[in-house]
Amino acid sequence: MTLLVANQLLKRFGALTATDHVSFAVNAGEIHALIGPNGAGKSTLVHLISGLLAADGGTLSLDGVDLTRLAPHLRVAAGLSRCFQVTSIFPKQTVGENLLLAVQAHAGSSFRFLRRRESDTELHARARALACRVGLDSEWERVAGTLPHGAQRKLDVALAIACAPKLLLLDEPMAGMGPVESAQMVELIQSLRQDMAILLIEHDMDAVFQLADRISVLVYGKVLTSGTAAEIQADARVQAVYLGT
Numbered sequence: 331m332t333l334l335v336a337n338q339l340l341k342r343f344g345a346l347t348a349t350d351h352v353s354f355a356v357n358a359g360e361i362h363a364l365i366g367p368n369g370a371g372k373s374t375l376v377h378l379i380s381g382l383l384a385a386d387g388g389t390l391s392l393d394g395v396d397l398t399r400l401a402p403h404l405r406v407a408a409g410l411s412r413c414f415q416v417t418s419i420f421p422k423q424t425v426g427e428n429l430l431l432a433v434q435a436h437a438g439s440s441f442r443f444l445r446r447r448e449s450d451t452e453l454h455a456r457a458r459a460l461a462c463r464v465g466l467d468s469e470w471e472r473v474a475g476t477l478p479h480g481a482q483r484k485l486d487v488a489l490a491i492a493c494a495p496k497l498l499l500l501d502e503p504m505a506g507m508g509p510v511e512s513a514q515m516v517e518l519i520q521s522l523r524q525d526m527a528i529l530l531i532e533h534d535m536d537a538v539f540q541l542a543d544r545i546s547v548l549v550y551g552k553v554l555t556s557g558t559a560a561e562i563q564a565d566a567r568v569q570a571v572y573l574g575t
């Protein structure tokens with residue numbers, strides 16, 4: 331089943347066309363990786379999908395709902411959530427306070443909870459469960475800004491999945507990580523796939539090939555090709571882009 335459909339998404343910055351009529355689809359239950367050289371338009375595409383940037387053309391839908399003209403918070407209500415390339419945690423609050431804010435925000439905005447507000451105990455339990463899910467339960471009392479980089483990224487993922495999205499957008503979740511932290515992030519992303527589809531932008535090709543069911547390659551704002559890891563690795567055009575041959 332197709333979940334996200336991006337159709338002919340166009341974004342121009344002055345004379346530069348950052349995404350040039352980009353079309354691709356993410357299926358339910360799929361980890362779809364978006365790769366491509368620096369400046370290819372990957373982050374711009376994520377901003378167009380999340381609604382942070384307005385497209386100059388094209389349409390976007392999630393699970394049959396037209397997102398094209400929806401504000402970012404309404405896209406979240408429709409089932410879309412994202413992590414930024416830079417983390418969006420509150421550094422002076424504890425891990426627990428960060429998570430409670432995220433579950434409260436969701437409980438306050440979600441249609442499901444409009445009539446039946448959850449009690450503090452329920453919200454607390456949900457925040458705790460999120461901490462466990464990303465392996466930060468033992469850091470509940472810790473001020474978030476003092477966590478190591480890898481743990482901050484895990485917290486960022488926990489904040490993004492607090493709204494139980496249908497599709498999670500991850501823009502370079504392994505950026506700045508060493509091999510141990512990267513391996514933990516791969517494991518975390520792997521564990522999320524049972525509950526949501528993921529659009530993953532990542533430079534770490536080992537991680538991409540481990541995680542992705544399908545890969546789309548973006549070059550100069552255009553989709554060069556989409557396929558499985560094996561298909562992408564065997565594609566001479568992709569090799570030419572990466573190896574300059």
Ligand code: ADP
Binds near residue numbers: 343367372374375
């Ligand atoms: P990627 O994430 O693939 O590295 P980006 O989407 O960040 O690429 O950038 C695509 C192109 O658009 C680049 O040439 C970049 O310089 C340009 N660009 C991105 N954001 C802006 C902006 N806000 N204003 C002007 N140009 C931008």
Ligand code: MG
Binds near residue numbers: 372374
């Ligand atoms: Mg980028």
